[in-house]
Amino acid sequence: MNKIKTDVLVIGGGSGGLSVAAGAVQMGAGVVLLEGHKMGGDCLNYGCVPSKALLGAGKAAHALGAGEAMGVAPAVAQVDYAKAKDHVRNVIATIEPHDSVDRFEGLGVKVIEEFGEFISPTEVKAGDNIITARRIVVSTGSSPFVPPIPGIQDVQYFTNENIFDLREKPDHLLIIGGGPIGMEMAQAHRRLGCEVTVIEGMKAFGKDDPEMAEIVLDKLRGEGVNIVENALAEQISGSAGDITVKTSNGTFKGTHLLMAVGRKVNIDKLNLDAAGIDHDRTGIKVDASLKSSNRRVYAIGDVAGGLQFTHVAGYHAGVIIRSMLFGLPAKSKTSHIPWATYTDPELAQVGLTEAQAQEKYGSKLDVTRFEFGGNDRAIAEGKTTGLIKVMIVKGRPVGASIAGAGAGELIGMWAMAIANNLKMSAIAGTVLPYPTMGEVNKRAAGAYFTPKLFESKTVKRVVGLVQRWLP
Numbered sequence: 001m002n003k004i005k006t007d008v009l010v011i012g013g014g015s016g017g018l019s020v021a022a023g024a025v026q027m028g029a030g031v032v033l034l035e036g037h038k039m040g041g042d043c044l045n046y047g048c049v050p051s052k053a054l055l056g057a058g059k060a061a062h063a064l065g066a067g068e069a070m071g072v073a074p075a076v077a078q079v080d081y082a083k084a085k086d087h088v089r090n091v092i093a094t095i096e097p098h099d100s101v102d103r104f105e106g107l108g109v110k111v112i113e114e115f116g117e118f119i120s121p122t123e124v125k126a127g128d129n130i131i132t133a134r135r136i137v138v139s140t141g142s143s144p145f146v147p148p149i150p151g152i153q154d155v156q157y158f159t160n161e162n163i164f165d166l167r168e169k170p171d172h173l174l175i176i177g178g179g180p181i182g183m184e185m186a187q188a189h190r191r192l193g194c195e196v197t198v199i200e201g202m203k204a205f206g207k208d209d210p211e212m213a214e215i216v217l218d219k220l221r222g223e224g225v226n227i228v229e230n231a232l233a234e235q236i237s238g239s240a241g242d243i244t245v246k247t248s249n250g251t252f253k254g255t256h257l258l259m260a261v262g263r264k265v266n267i268d269k270l271n272l273d274a275a276g277i278d279h280d281r282t283g284i285k286v287d288a289s290l291k292s293s294n295r296r297v298y299a300i301g302d303v304a305g306g307l308q309f310t311h312v313a314g315y316h317a318g319v320i321i322r323s324m325l326f327g328l329p330a331k332s333k334t335s336h337i338p339w340a341t342y343t344d345p346e347l348a349q350v351g352l353t354e355a356q357a358q359e360k361y362g363s364k365l366d367v368t369r370f371e372f373g374g375n376d377r378a379i380a381e382g383k384t385t386g387l388i389k390v391m392i393v394k395g396r397p398v399g400a401s402i403a404g405a406g407a408g409e410l411i412g413m414w415a416m417a418i419a420n421n422l423k424m425s426a427i428a429g430t431v432l433p434y435p436t437m438g439e440v441n442k443r444a445a446g447a448y449f450t451p452k453l454f455e456s457k458t459v460k461r462v463v464g465l466v467q468r469w470l471p
Contacts, residue, residue, distance in 0.1 A: 001128055001129070001130050002128055002129045002130070003129075003130050003131075003132070004032060004110070004129055004130070004131045004132070005131075005132050005133070006030040006031065006032045006110070006131060006132075006133045006134075007024070007029040007030040007031065007133065007134050007135065008020070008021075008024045008029050008030065008031045008032070008133060008134070008135050008136075008137065008324060009031075009032045009033075009034070009116075009124060009131050009133035009135070009136045009137070010031065010032070010033045010034065010136075010137045010139060011034045011116040011124065011136065011137065011138050011139065011140060011270070012034070012035065012041065012138065012139035012140040012141060012266075012301075012303075013033055013034075013035030013038075013039045013040065013041060013099070013111075014040065014041020014042060014043060014139055014140075014141045014301065014313065015040075015041060015043050015044075015301065015310045015313045015314055016137075016139040016141075016300040016301035016313030016314060016316055016317050017033065017035075017041070017137065017139035017300075017301075017313075017317075018033075018039070018040070018041075018099055018104070019313070019314050019317035019318070020137050020139065020300070020317045020320065020321060021033045021104060021107075021109045022104065022107060022109075023317065023318075023321045024321060024324070024325060025107050025108045025109050026107060026108075027321075027325055029324075029325060031108070031109045031110065032109070032110045032111075032112065032131055032133065033104060033109050033110070033111045033112070034112050034114060034115065034116040034124070034126045034131075035111065035112075035113060036113065036114050036115030036116075036126075036269075037115075039096075039099045039100055039101060039104075040095075040096065040099035041141050042141050042142065042143070042160075042161075043310040044092060044095060044096065044099055045092065046160050046161045046164065047160060047181075047310070048310050049091060049092055049095060050088045050091070050092060050164045051160070051181070051184050051185065051188070051342070052091075052342055053087055053088040053091040053092075054084065054085075054087075054088055054164070054185075054188045054192075055184060055187070055188045055342055055343075055344075056087070057084040057087055057088075057188070057192060058187060058188040058189070058190075058191030058192050059191065059344060060077075061077035061079055061191050061192055061193070062077075062191040062223075062344075064076070064077045065077065069382055070382060077193075079169070079192050079193045081167065081168070081169035081192060081193070082167040082168075084192060085164060085165075085166070085167050088164050089164075101113065112126050112127065112129055112131075114126040114127035114129070115269050116131075116269075116270065117269060117270060117271045117274075118270060118271045118272060118274045118275035118277070119271070119274055120274060120275065121274075121275045121276050121294050121296065122296060124136065133296075134296070135296055135297075135298065135324045136296055136297045136298070137297075137298045137299075137300060137320065137324075138270065138284060138292075138297060138298065138299045138300070138303055139299070139300050139301050139303065139313065139317075140265075140266040140267065140269075140270065140303050141265075141266050141301055141302045141303060141313075142263040142264060142265050142266055142302035142303065142308055143161070143263065143264055143266055144159035144160055144161060144259060144260075144262075144263065144264075145261060145262045145263055145264040146159065146259050146261070147233075147261055149176075149233050149234070149235070149236050150234070150235050150236070151235050151236040151237045152236050152259075154236075154237070155236055155237065155238055155239070155243055155257065156239075156240050156257070157236075157257040157258070157259050158256065158257065158258045158259070159258070159259050159260070160181055160185075160260065163185065163258055166256075169192065169193060169194060170189065170194050170254075170255050170256035171194065171195060171254075171255045171256075172194065172195040172196070172197070172253070172254035172255045172256070173185075173186075173189050173194050173195070173196050173197075173254060173255070173256050173257075173258060174197050174199065174243060174245055174252060174253075174254035174256065174257045174258070175196065175197070175198045175199065175257075175258045175260055176199050176233050176245065176257070176258070176259050176260065176261055177198075177199075177200065177258075177259065177260035177261040177262070178198050178199075178200030178203070178204030178205065178206070178227065178229065179204075179205070179206070179207070179260065179261075179262070180205075180341040181260040182198055182200075182204075182258070182260035182261075183198065183204065183205065183216070183220065183341060183343055184341060184342055184343055185258060185260065186198050186220065186225045186227075187220055187223065187225065187343050187344065190220075190223055190224055190225050191223070195224075195226075195254070196224075196225045196226065197225075197226040197227075197228065197252050197254060198225060198226065198227045198228065199228050199231050199233060199245060199247055199252060200227070200228065200229050200230075200231065201230070201231065201232040201233065201248075201261075202229070202230065203229055203230075204217055204227055204229055205217065205341070205347065208341075208347055208349055208353070208401070209349065209353045209354055209355070209389065209401040210355075211354075211387070211389075211401075212347055212349075212387065212389070212401045212402070212403035213347065213403075215345065215347075215385065215386065215387060215403040215404070216341070216343050216345055216346075216347050216403055219343075219344070219345060219385060220343065228247070228249060228250065228252070229249075230248070230249055231247035231248055231249035231250065232247055232248045232249075233245055233246075233247050234246050234247055234248060236257070238253075241255050241256075242255065243255065243256070243257050245257070263302065263308055264281070265281075265282065265283040265284075265302055265303045265305065266302075266303060267279055267283065267284065267303060272284065275294050275297060276293060276294045277292045277293055277294045277297055278292065278293040282305040283299065283302070283303050283304055283305030283306075284299035284303055284304060284305065285305070286298070286299050286304050286305070288331040288332060288333075289319070289320075289323055289329070289330060289331055289332070290304060290316055290319060290320050290323075290332055291323075298320045298323075298324070300313055300316035300317060300319075300320060301313030301316055304316065306334065307334060307337055307339070309337070309339055311337075311338075312337055315332070315337070316332060319331070319332045335351055335352075335398075335418060336350065336351070336415055336418045336419035337350065337415075338350035338411045338412070338414070338415040340407060340408035340411060342408060344405075345383075345385055345386055345403055345404045345405055345407065346402075346403070346404065346405065346406065346407035346408045347402070347403050347407060348401070348402045348403075348407035348408050348410065348411035349399075349400070349401050349402075349411070350399065350400050350411050350414050350415045350418060351391070351397065351398050351399030351400060351414070351418050352391055352398050352399030353391075353399060353401055354367055354389055354391055354399075354401065356399070357391035357393070357398055357399050361393050361398070364393050364394070365391060365392070365393055366391075366392040366393070366448065367389055367390070367391055367392070368389070368390045368392060368444055368445070368447045368448040369387065369388065369389050369390075369444070369447065370387070370388050370440060370443045370444040370447050371384075371386065371387050372384050372385065372386030372387065372388075372404045372405070372440060373385075373386075374443065375435075375437065375439055375440050375443065376434070376435040376439075377435035377436055377437050377439070378404075378405065378437060378440075380435065381405075383404070383405035383437075385404065385405075386402070386403055386404020386405060386407070386440075387402070387403055387404065388400065388401070388402045388404070388410070388440055388441070388444045389401045389402075389444075390414065390424075390444050390445070390448070392424060392448060395423045395424055395425070396417075396421060396422070396423050396424065397414055397417050397418055397422075397424060397427075398418070399418075400414035400418075402440075404440070405437060406437050409437075410437065410438065410440060410441055413427065413438070413441045414441070424445050424448050424449070425445075425449075427441060427442060427444075427445035428442065428445040428446055428448075428449055430442060
């Protein structure tokens with residue numbers, strides 16, 4: 001066995017682990033990184049990157065038939081599904097070098113392409129290596145969860161880990177799961193010429209504001225996506241090209257099946273008990289500083305049992321670097337973390353939804369709204385389907401929900417405001433170029449102040465007095 005001692009050991013080469021490794025080594029720490037599968041993790045290889053690339057292909061196809069109102073004659077897109085998948089692979093290949101073994105070894109990280117397994121509270125075995133580190137970071141991410149639906153073991157099904165390898169266009173794609181992954185794949189495949197049925201056991205986009213979710217769902221239904229809610233899958237049967245899903249709300253047939261019901265954390269290979277690390281099926285138990293019950297060991301990203309987003313893993317990396325390298329107190333929080341679903345229109349959220357804010361703050365809560373139909377840029381480009389809602393307490397935003405074109409970009413201003421405890425006046429006072437979609441945010445802030453300024457009797461009296469005295 002080869003014995004290695006280092007300052008920081010990172011287990012998992014996904015977004016969070018790579019951020020820790022790059023940051024720590026460039027600040028002077030010795031770093032060993034273990035990755036037994038693919039550098040870049042789920043996001044690069046199976047998640048964020050390939051899904052957005054396939055959505056991009058679908059958007060290009062859809063655009064050919066969407067310009068009639070602007071005087072552009074619609075045309076039927078000639079889709080080569082295999083070439084669309086080539087586009088996905090090319091996008092991954094373009095980004096891949098940034099996350100590669102060569103790049104990280106060039107930075108000074110010792111990369112070992114093996115899975116890691118704890119053999120004691122301070123030691124991790126990886127292949128023929130035993131690594132001892134002052135601090136250990138577990139960033140092993142998550143994988144698709146496939147529930148034990150009767151019959152699932154007897155049919156071919158896809159998950160986000162292999163759907164992007166499929167090169168023959170499905171005639172009719174059945175998707176079990178109406179969350180972000182399921183709905184993004186539904187719209188992408190529909191726009192690329194597939195029949196699509198989404199089967200959701202409860203409500204589609206169940207974690208988002210219902211009013212906002214309905215805006216997106218209406219658009220997807222209008223494009224021909226069959227969305228069946230309150231339909232718990234009870235039985236799956238059939239063979240390749242002929243699959244049947246029996247649910248509590250009907251029976252559905254298709255040619256291909258995608259399972260998109262959720263995620264499970266990757267902890268099975270870690271032997272966490274040997275290290276005295278508390279955990280359950282949701283992940284490793286951590287405190288606000290992201291330390292586990294073994295104080296040498298941190299957990300970040302999906303495996304830490306919280307929000308499962310790539311940008312959260314990156315945020316966690318920054319939190320623990322402060323603690324590990326400088327010995328400074330650092331705590332993670334979630335109130336300022338945004339998320340987005342990249343359907344068309346997009347769906348984005350930061351902080352509390354309206355229902356959550358109402359429950360927490362009651363009569364102290366103000367909610368301001370602005371529809372995309374009142375934005376000049378949206379009118380000019382035919383993107384008027386959309387709404388923004390901002391939840392405000394004592395003049396400060398505590399949450400924002402957006403459904404509409406570019407919602408994933410627009411939510412950034414509200415994430416910044418909440419992270420920095422800014423007042424609504426900071427948004428209202430920001431000067432933006434005209435005409436831009438970004439003015440949706442400013443108009444929402446303006447809608448908050450409008451009744452306070454233009455409907456206030458006190459303001460009218462003050463203005464009247466001033467006008468009498470002005471020369």
